[in-house]
Amino acid sequence: MLMNETPDPPELGMTPLLAAAELQDHLMTVTNDLERLQRLLDDAGEALSTHFYSASSHVHGLLNGASEGGDAHAPVLQKVMLDIAGAITALQFQDMATQLIAHTSQRLRNCADQLARDTFGDDEDGATVVEIAPLRPNPVTQDEMDAGSIELF
Secondary structure, three states, X not given: OOOOOOOOOOOOOOOHHHHHHHHHHHHHHHHHHHHHHHHHHHHHHHHHHHHHHHHHHHXXXXXXXXXXXXXXXXXXXXXXXXXXXXXXXXXXXXXXXXXXXXXXXXXXXXXXXXXXXXXXXXXXXXOOOOOOOOXXXXXXXXXXXXXXXXXXX
């Protein structure tokens, strides 16, 4: 299914069992998409972090040389360091997004599991396992980012 497509509505007269199975499939598809998004964000966050730390290290080296030799480029290098520090703030987005995706995935998985258990019951292998839903309604209370001191994990 393409991102801008909407799923077909359940057919009229569809049995509740079939409708529940289709709903469960959609929930699992969304969960898988969120997990894929999580991997993409993790890769992007790791690449950003590596490049920012590398750039910061190079600029620190230039700043140390500039301060010892009275280089006229020192103010520019200090501005670059401020820009790098500000850009690192964006890495907080990856952490917040990761928490929200994990939280949403757990909720969706719980819904899909409960639907399967309630609709299809237990099978010959035993009781249906239902993943526990998150206890908190939202893992991230922050909804914007501002520049400031940054602590990376």
